[in-house]
Amino acid sequence: MDDDSQSVESSSDHPVAAYNAGAVGWLYRGISLVGIAMAVGGVLTEVYLEGEARNGLWPATELFGALMAGEPSAWTTLGIWILLAGPALALISMLISGVRRRSWPAVILAALVLLVIICAIPIMTWIRGGGL
């Protein structure tokens, strides 16, 4: 990282301002803290109570019930899902920011990436055997 010697002075704003980077940064900070705390807390509680940790994630259909029942492993699953939601939420935030600034190329790019992520969900269901 020693290439700052070729910098130029400029008083202009950052040219790439279509996405609200600061907001995404704060979003990432919050999500990573909450997600890791829930995941690690869930595993530690489970090990403390039961002596070992459950291997798999809770299925989405049973997760709410398990959370209500106070299952520590359900909190772990929720923590992991919160972490995984981070990049998708960032894309949604970038989409909204792009629409507000009427920066349509930026909107299209963020929408395309989000679309591929959404398409990964049917692939996930298909692999599970649920069919497309």
Next chain:
Amino acid sequence: MSVLVLAAIALTGFFAAGLGTMVGMGGGTFVVPILVVALGIDIRAAIAAGAICVVLTSLKGSCAYLEEGMVNMKLAMVLEVTTIVAAVAGAMVVIFAPVEALKIIFGLVLAMTAVAMYINPKGRGSVKSGPDPYGLEASYDRPTKPGHRVYVPQRVRRGVGLNSLAGLTAGMMGIGGGAVQVPIMNKLMRVPMRAAVATSTFMVGMTALVSALVYTGAGLVDVAITVPAMAGIVLGSQMGSHIGTKASASILKVVLIGVLVVLAVMMVADGMGWWSVPR
């Protein structure tokens, strides 16, 4: 999974992230092979755990870069379109390819990373002005001097194509792909190193997310492997960045190349059936 195994996985994450962070590679490159060759964990479960760990490290690592305006978000989106599609393809390979083939591929990629690190071709510096057909010009505040550093990414189409290779590697190996992305951005597209690292750190989270979704669908995510590894990585990366600033860069490079070569040989030997990890 017993407490002892959980602790061993956390320690693996700690040392792998410490080692990776010392040389700016992140922990993913080392976590997966060490879990496989040292603890005898199934390579598919290790790859799935690696992908989720990458999402976490990307979220944590990107915060400061995003707030400082170091990430070229538009460039990230342009590159991410092909990277993310390739990552889905890579994740499908993990599900359907034989375990032995995965180990051999992983070993070969580690060996290539070691070779690239040894050769380390020099970049040509960034371009401050000129044609910018895709509107990707960006700037960031220089950390050490006043003013902005302005740059215009070059050879965008070639960069987009080559970044799909980073996506494929990331999807197949459960790593971030930064080891491929940063040289492409810095040496081919002439993005300044700081901006390339920041943009790549932001991108790898999205790339790893799609892979992680596919692995989740295949039931490969093992919480008892993933969460201790995540905890170890968080602590290890703190230690790595602390030691990395004090240790000699040339010694670190030699150690890292040595570790990569050893891991590569062990992964290939395991895949070929010449040597097996005690399970």
